[in-house]
Amino acid sequence: MKKYKRLFLDAERIVPPPGLWGRIQAQVGMGDAEGGLAGWDARNPWLRVAASVLLAAGLLTLGLSLEKRSGNATASGGAATGEAAPAMAEAENNEFMELVDPELLGWHAELGEIDEVAEQAEEVL
Amino acid sequence: MLSWAAPERKSIEQLRAGRLEGLHWIYKTFSQRILNQCYRILLSREQAEDVLQDLFVKLPGIISEFRGESALGTWLYRVAHNMCLNRLQQARNRNKLEWENAEALAPRGSGSSVELSDLLAKALAVLEPETRSLLWLKEGEGVPLKELMEIFKLPEGTLKSKLSRARERVRDYLEKEAEIEKV
Numbered sequence: 001m002k003k004y005k006r007l008f009l010d011a012e013r014i015v016p017p018p019g020l021w022g023r024i025q026a027q028v029g030m031g032d033a034e035g036g037l038a039g040w041d042a043r044n045p046w047l048r049v050a051a052s053v054l055l056a057a058g059l060l061t062l063g064l065s066l067e068k069r070s071g072n073a074t075a076s077g078g079a080a081t082g083e084a085a086p087a088m089a090e091a092e093n094n095e096f097m098e099l100v101d102p103e104l105l106g107w108h109a110e111l112g113e114i115d116e117v118a119e120q121a122e123e124v125l
Numbered sequence: 126m127l128s129w130a131a132p133e134r135k136s137i138e139q140l141r142a143g144r145l146e147g148l149h150w151i152y153k154t155f156s157q158r159i160l161n162q163c164y165r166i167l168l169s170r171e172q173a174e175d176v177l178q179d180l181f182v183k184l185p186g187i188i189s190e191f192r193g194e195s196a197l198g199t200w201l202y203r204v205a206h207n208m209c210l211n212r213l214q215q216a217r218n219r220n221k222l223e224w225e226n227a228e229a230l231a232p233r234g235s236g237s238s239v240e241l242s243d244l245l246a247k248a249l250a251v252l253e254p255e256t257r258s259l260l261w262l263k264e265g266e267g268v269p270l271k272e273l274m275e276i277f278k279l280p281e282g283t284l285k286s287k288l289s290r291a292r293e294r295v296r297d298y299l300e301k302e303a304e305i306e307k308v
Contacts, residue, residue: 004296008264011245014164016156020178024152027182030145 133197140188152181155198158266159205165261166209166254168246176208195275202268203276206258213254244302248295259284260291 024030132150139147156177163173180201191200245265249257259277262268268276273284 003299004292005264007245007248007295007299008261010243011265012243013157013161014170014173016160016177017174020156020174021149021152024148024178024181027178028145028148028185030148 137188137191137193137197140185143185145185148181148184151184151197151201155201156181158198159201162202162205162258162261162266163209165246165249165265166206166258167212168250168257172212176205176212180205180208195272199268199272199275202262202272206255206276209258210254244299247302248298251294251298252291256287256291259287260295263288 133154136147136150139145140151159180160173160177163176164170167173167176187204191197249260252260255277259273262273262276263270270281270284273279274281277284279287
């Protein structure tokens with residue numbers, strides 16, 4: 001009996017390794033008071049919200065930047081000088097700009113005046 | 126198993142409310158006991174640590190299954206016990222040699238993950254995993270019979286019978302070892 005009892009009394013008791021709690025925290029998405037990357041788990045909802053806001057802001061900035069660039073190219077007559085690639089790249093934007101760009105509207109108006117003058121000239125001839 | 130009434134209740138309520146800070150107290154209080162239980166079932170420190178980690182990662186999701194009819198520690202022992210047995214069953218299904226070794230008398234080969242580091246591990250290796258768990262909790266952790274009935278979902282008579290047979294086999298093993306040493 002003694003030997004049997006001693007078997008359990010003398011048995012090794014292992015302890016959890018120091019990093020185990022940190023790994024658990026990281027996996028469940030706990031905030032970590034002891035340091036570590038637990039808060040940066042992709043399952044953290046606040047992290048997702050922040051990432052979405054940043055993404056939206058980035059896309060908005062990109063969109064505005066593209067609009068500004070295409071507006072500048074139209075004003076400088078990029079199509080008239082025969083710039084192939086930039087003109088093609090801006091072709092899609094121009095469809096929108098045509099509707100809203102006051103400078104472009106003005107150019108069409110000028111064209112109209114010139115045509116009227118030509119027609120009057122022909123009539124005379 | 127000691128009952129930590131107030132902090133235990135608070136931790137459980139926190140987890141049930143989706144607040145993970147309750148997990149820390151539970152880990153501090155029970156992780157070593159759970160780890161050693163898993164170690165004695167699986168006969169591998171690495172596997173035991175895996176199960177412990179897995180248990181605590183899953184705990185927030187399964188805490189709703191704890192009805193409070195037993196102490197939290199008793200319920201955790203049961204969860205750990207089942208996770209270890211599932212792990213062994215999966216390994217058996219995959220026909221892993223090291224897990225078959227865990228049920229044999231002695232390990233084979235240096236690649237085995239089974240560790241029979243102390244005499245107890247060697248003695249427990251002669252038993253089935255479920256019996257190892259029972260014997261360790263009773264003799265090693267001093268878990269009362271009533272709690273063992275909750276953990277293993279067995280009546281008192283059956284448990285006593287299993288314990289008696291397990292003790293006999295371990296004593297037989299110790300006697301054989303003693304004879305081998307004399308030679």
